[in-house]
Amino acid sequence: MPELPEIETIKSGLRKVIFGKKIYSAKVVRRDLRFPVPKDLEKLVKNSKILKIKRRSKYIILELTGSVSLIFHLGMSGKLIISISKKQEEFILQKHDHLVFFFENQIQLTFNDARRFGFVDITKSKSDGYIRFAHIGPEPLQKNFNKDYLLRKIEYSERNIKNILMDQKIVAGLGNIYVTEALWKSKINPNRSGKSIKDIECVNLVNSIREVLKKAIKFGGTSLKDFRKVGGEIGYFQNKLNAYAKEKQKCSRGRCKGRIKKILISGRSTFYCSICQK
DNA sequence: CCGTTAACCTGAGAGC
């Protein structure tokens, strides 16, 4: 489910409510997520305070006192939900609630994940050194993701550009929706090989990725199905999509008479306009 | 090393 803009939206939502707050305790309801919840999580979290709230790629990071970082990955269906004003002993678990963090001021943070493709981890190293971040590519909204970098990664590649951009080792945080949208915006056919992308198209692609992500963040992410902000509200970027899930609809680019097609690339639904995406 | 595919898991919606 959640890609960079959704995780960024969650990060902002968490900052408003739990920044600087103390965690009294954590309750783990179910440990067999994508990876097992670490055995010592409850102990490491108990009586800590939230010092920083960060995002790296599609991960949410809570840096705690005691040089401990809590790390969340939401997989396809994961949610982080804040609720307030229930006493711990009266807290009611919803279906697929797997962890609950009890904060001061009656604040609770719940990790809910129906499909359990997500996971929760904890590290005592600096969060930058977290093992799963080791091979993740640059953040697309930072300067080190630019035309020169991307061109270097794709210029000899036979892979299609869609799979390249979905690859977290190439660039962090993009998934099916935002790659689809960025390719539409740059008028590039998702089946094009990396090496066929011209210099000017690469410039365009980098700019399109940035613009699509920034706009999606501004609208609070895309809620097609599962995505919710920390207060349970939906995002609104689904109203701004031009290609994703727009099968058979008219291409919204000015004067283009095409319709959006749906194809499969590496088993994933892919949407594009066969008229303007060359 | 590189790239592709299958598998992980549950729920929603379509078609019958």
Place this chain on the structure above:
DNA sequence: TGCTCTCAGGTTAACG
């Protein structure tokens, strides 16, 4: 109603 089938914002082990 209910059954079966397909599909879903992701990642990665296994394979060629």
